[in-house]
Amino acid sequence: MFRKTRLFTPGPTPLLPAAQFAMAAADVHHRTPEFRALYSKVLEQMKTFVGTRNDVLLLTCSGTGAMEASVSNLTSPDDEVLVLSAGKFGERWTAIAKAFHCNVTTVSKAYGQTFAMDEIKAQLKPTTRVVYMQATETSTGARHDVEGVAKLLRGTDTLLVVDAITGLGTTALDVDGWGIDVIIGGSQKALMIPPGLAYMAVSDRAWKRMESSRQPKYYFDLPKERKSAAKGEASYTPPVALIAGLGAALDHLAQQGAGDLAKGRDLLIQNAESCAAMTRAAARALGLELFAPNSPGAAVTAIKAPAGISSDDVVKSLKSRFGAIVANGQGDMKGQLFRIAHLGYFDYLDTIALIGALEHVMSTITPGKFQIGDALRAAQSVFSERTQKTAVAQPA
Numbered sequence: 001m002f003r004k005t006r007l008f009t010p011g012p013t014p015l016l017p018a019a020q021f022a023m024a025a026a027d028v029h030h031r032t033p034e035f036r037a038l039y040s041k042v043l044e045q046m047k048t049f050v051g052t053r054n055d056v057l058l059l060t061c062s063g064t065g066a067m068e069a070s071v072s073n074l075t076s077p078d079d080e081v082l083v084l085s086a087g088k089f090g091e092r093w094t095a096i097a098k099a100f101h102c103n104v105t106t107v108s109k110a111y112g113q114t115f116a117m118d119e120i121k122a123q124l125k126p127t128t129r130v131v132y133m134q135a136t137e138t139s140t141g142a143r144h145d146v147e148g149v150a151k152l153l154r155g156t157d158t159l160l161v162v163d164a165i166t167g168l169g170t171t172a173l174d175v176d177g178w179g180i181d182v183i184i185g186g187s188q189k190a191l192m193i194p195p196g197l198a199y200m201a202v203s204d205r206a207w208k209r210m211e212s213s214r215q216p217k218y219y220f221d222l223p224k225e226r227k228s229a230a231k232g233e234a235s236y237t238p239p240v241a242l243i244a245g246l247g248a249a250l251d252h253l254a255q256q257g258a259g260d261l262a263k264g265r266d267l268l269i270q271n272a273e274s275c276a277a278m279t280r281a282a283a284r285a286l287g288l289e290l291f292a293p294n295s296p297g298a299a300v301t302a303i304k305a306p307a308g309i310s311s312d313d314v315v316k317s318l319k320s321r322f323g324a325i326v327a328n329g330q331g332d333m334k335g336q337l338f339r340i341a342h343l344g345y346f347d348y349l350d351t352i353a354l355i356g357a358l359e360h361v362m363s364t365i366t367p368g369k370f371q372i373g374d375a376l377r378a379a380q381s382v383f384s385e386r387t388q389k390t391a392v393a394q395p396a
């Protein structure tokens, strides 16, 4: 049969057609009133998307650039920082903070696990300047308790920086209510546009902290970027096409919410949660275990390969037989698990189709463990339950 190539990877994710058209048409110079109007509009919409009254900045880089900026702008050499690490992206915080000569303490958990609040509390000191964490650890599929960590920091001078690069648009995060000082996202995740743009919302406390930072910085000078943004500009040449695509994606979300972008964003989150719940039910029906069973997030579902089998086989068969691109494990986790994304432009049919394909692949790899149709039935009944619930919850 024909195979259509489809991404089920947790970044890059499938592109929204309206965003692709906007990008193709974006033949605009960045120092013009036309571009300033677009940039200012997108920055304002991004506040709503993130759910904050804080300033939102766009940076021309992948998500890691914004992670680096939140170390280089908020710390000074020898500052004590605490990193919560239970996966490849937690490890990235440690590496970046060390590169800027911070004095790093880590609360480390095994891959697939999450943190207990008393373990974090035990490592927090009055001298801890910043806590760095992930909202969702994309390498393991785990969701971390951002609200719990924010509560531990309430009333202290410790800043909270959250890599929500796959958390935004998949997870309910009350940025201002909980007191998240910096929250970071990336274009190639839930926003349905290509890689190349990172964004971050910055609190008043964090702006204040930057005044005393003694780290070297040039391109990622956030106070400078803030001044440019206030004029509807970026400090350097911005990725004009990506910003046009972002504008189209945000307009699309607003349309989904009947004109209300916050509502459209909430629908995007519910959508990811439904796709994730269907996928977890399907995995169980296939006799497969989750990699992060205690705290699975909605951005991506990480599924363990069966004993004695490499996840390489699952990843390769899904691609060669069905054109479905899922992610393997990262680093030491390669071969142990495969990851199916739900963030951004996925729907019921995408999810059901992938689960159907996974049944065919697993029936070849582990024959006799389940009947064809078991996983689809499990996913369909999750879908029925969830849509029934929302149908009841929504007044006519």
Ligand SMILES: *Cc1c(COP(=O)(O)O)cnc(C)c1O
Pocket: 010, 011, 062, 063, 064, 065, 089, 134, 136, 137, 138, 163, 165, 166, 186
């Ligand atoms: C994708 C991702 C990043 C950023 O990766 P880039 O390749 O730099 O965009 C960081 N943290 C998490 C949790 C991610 O999923």
